[in-house]
Amino acid sequence: MGIGPGEEFDVVLIGAGIMSATLGTLLRYLAPELSVAIFESRDTVASESSEAWNNAGTGHAALCELNYTPEKPDGTVGIDKAVNINEQFQESLAFWTYLVEQGKLAEPEGFIRRVPHMSFVTSEKNAAFLRARYEAMSRHPLFSSMQYTEDPAKIAEWAPLLMDGRAGGEKLAATRVERGTDVNFGSLTRKLLANFSDSLHLRHKVVKVRRASDRRWHVTVMNEATGVSAEIVSRFVFIGSGGAALLLLQDAGLKAGVGYGGFPVSGQWLRCTNQQVIERHAAKVYGKASVGAPPMSVPHLDTRVIDGKKELLFGPFAGFSTKFLKSGSYLDLIKSVTPGNLYPLLKAGYDNIPLTKYLIGEVMQTPEQRLESLRVFMPTARREDWELAIAGQRVQIIKPHHEKGGVLEFGTEVIREGDGSIAALLGASPGASTAVSIMLGMIGNGVNVLEGREDVAAKLQAIVPSLGKKLAEEPALLEEITRRSNAALGLG
Ligand SMILES: Cc1cc2nc3c(=O)[nH]c(=O)nc-3n(C[C@H](O)[C@H](O)[C@H](O)COP(=O)(O)OP(=O)(O)OC[C@H]3O[C@@H](n4cnc5c(N)ncnc54)[C@H](O)[C@@H]3O)c2cc1C
Numbered sequence: 001m002g003i004g005p006g007e008e009f010d011v012v013l014i015g016a017g018i019m020s021a022t023l024g025t026l027l028r029y030l031a032p033e034l035s036v037a038i039f040e041s042r043d044t045v046a047s048e049s050s051e052a053w054n055n056a057g058t059g060h061a062a063l064c065e066l067n068y069t070p071e072k073p074d075g076t077v078g079i080d081k082a083v084n085i086n087e088q089f090q091e092s093l094a095f096w097t098y099l100v101e102q103g104k105l106a107e108p109e110g111f112i113r114r115v116p117h118m119s120f121v122t123s124e125k126n127a128a129f130l131r132a133r134y135e136a137m138s139r140h141p142l143f144s145s146m147q148y149t150e151d152p153a154k155i156a157e158w159a160p161l162l163m164d165g166r167a168g169g170e171k172l173a174a175t176r177v178e179r180g181t182d183v184n185f186g187s188l189t190r191k192l193l194a195n196f197s198d199s200l201h202l203r204h205k206v207v208k209v210r211r212a213s214d215r216r217w218h219v220t221v222m223n224e225a226t227g228v229s230a231e232i233v234s235r236f237v238f239i240g241s242g243g244a245a246l247l248l249l250q251d252a253g254l255k256a257g258v259g260y261g262g263f264p265v266s267g268q269w270l271r272c273t274n275q276q277v278i279e280r281h282a283a284k285v286y287g288k289a290s291v292g293a294p295p296m297s298v299p300h301l302d303t304r305v306i307d308g309k310k311e312l313l314f315g316p317f318a319g320f321s322t323k324f325l326k327s328g329s330y331l332d333l334i335k336s337v338t339p340g341n342l343y344p345l346l347k348a349g350y351d352n353i354p355l356t357k358y359l360i361g362e363v364m365q366t367p368e369q370r371l372e373s374l375r376v377f378m379p380t381a382r383r384e385d386w387e388l389a390i391a392g393q394r395v396q397i398i399k400p401h402h403e404k405g406g407v408l409e410f411g412t413e414v415i416r417e418g419d420g421s422i423a424a425l426l427g428a429s430p431g432a433s434t435a436v437s438i439m440l441g442m443i444g445n446g447v448n449v450l451e452g453r454e455d456v457a458a459k460l461q462a463i464v465p466s467l468g469k470k471l472a473e474e475p476a477l478l479e480e481i482t483r484r485s486n487a488a489l490g491l492g
Pocket residue numbers: 014015016017018019020039040041042045046047048049050051054055056057058059060185204205206207240241242243244248267316325391392393394425427428429430431432433434
């Protein structure tokens with residue numbers, strides 16, 4: 001679809017990944033009359049981090065990820081972060097449920113499946129941690145169905161590949177929550193954006209974002225097919241360009257983003273090619289990260305369902321690339337360095353030497369070493385059954401810090417202009433699973449095109465009944481939204 005110079009929109013969404021798709025859907029629900037344009041530089045939607053093979057597809061609900069439950073100095077385990085992430089995922093489930101019930105999101109089995117979530121550890125020390133974690137979590141209503149075992153036969157029942165060929169005598173422990181999910185965020189993005197065929201402009205790259213004296217945003221878009229650029233105008237802009245968001249945020253000159261930088265971490269998987277092996281596994285099994293590893297590099301052996309086909313992957317193995325997108329430029333990192341963020345970048349780099357060492361170690365890994373990591377989970381893994389696949393890029397946030405000078409962060413952060421006329425999403429974790437919560441938070445903080453609307457809060461409450469509530473304190477509500485989402489999303 002073409003775009004003409006000077007065209008005016010209420011909303012411009014940059015990038016066609018899960019974040020823009022979620023925000024666009026929410027805005028259209030809240031204010032259907034708003035004119036929307038979505039610009040995507042590639043020739044398909046969801047071809048970067050949101051594409052199924054570029055991420056792990058875990059519906060992050062903190063059921064299995066050990067990095068969300070830190071061990072405290074007294075040996076107990078903190079579960080606050082896990083509760084928060086689970087509640088955020090409940091918001092995603094509620095929103096998708098609403099869309100399916102309204103006929104706006106077809107065939108949910110194409111994007112979400114039930115896959116049990118497990119944690120699995122070896123050694124006495126790790127087993128003690130997992131037991132303490134289980135004791136803390138299983139008391140909480142959101143995690144009450146969690147099971148724990150140290151019995152090898154039980155683990156073999158839950159996940160036979162973990163036990164096939166394993167020598168006896170090793171201390172093992174595992175937890176399992178049956179109602180975990182595998183989510184194909186690529187498919188979900190495509191389904192959401194199918195409702196925007198009139199607004200979506202593929203092969204249109206946003207090259208400049210400027211605020212003009214009329215207080216509106218002037219966005220220069222280049223048609224990648226013709227090489228012709230046009231400047232359009234918008235009241236509200238969302239920079240949802242994934243890893244590349246930092247560059248556009250800097251270009252737009254957002255005050256709140258001054259001093260921010262990015263640290264790209266690339267990823268690789270081992271992808272199973274043997275269908276018999278794939279069929280013997282039916283879980284997402286998360287282990288413990290190695291020392292120095294960033295939280296998102298926790299290894300896991302993962303059942304996936306992609307385009308109706310069962311798959312198995314192991315990883316991720318972290319790596320380093322200076323690109324901000326998988327299809328980006330090697331100059332991305334250097335282009336992002338400014339006088340304002342140089343000091344935070346250097347300080348964060350200096351303070352994270354174990355991470356640098358870890359990344360170097362990962363990059364230098366031989367295929368045999370990768371296989372050895374896999375064999376910690378699956379002792380019978382054979383090299384000929386696995387191939388290397390490249391995952392998406394994650395650009396971690398580096399930001400100024402009043403004491404440390406600069407810090408590296410592994411979460412996501414919305415950077416917005418105070419008047420709610422522009423916002424950008426930085427960071428990648430927990431990522432797509434919490435897209436709904438992130439976008440609800442952004443709307444809650446104020447988006448100028450929704451100003452003056454009295455009905456926003458009530459409308460949001462209607463689609464996400466748990467909004468602003470603690471599900472742990474509302475057992476009837478938890479039961480009701482679980483029943484509804486199980487029915488609508490086919491997760492019963
Ligand atoms: C290895 C890995 C594993 C992950 N595992 C999980 C997981 O298990 N669960 C989970 O919930 N999350 C996971 N994530 C995170 C999740 O994938 C991301 O948080 C999410 O996909 C980000 O969506 P997005 O819309 O912001 O970005 P993207 O999906 O990257 O979309 C950005 C889009 O913007 C386009 N674009 C870029 N620049 C421009 C421009 N100038 N003009 C126009 N278009 C532009 C890009 O082409 C792209 O299509 C993982 C990520 C990685 C990398």
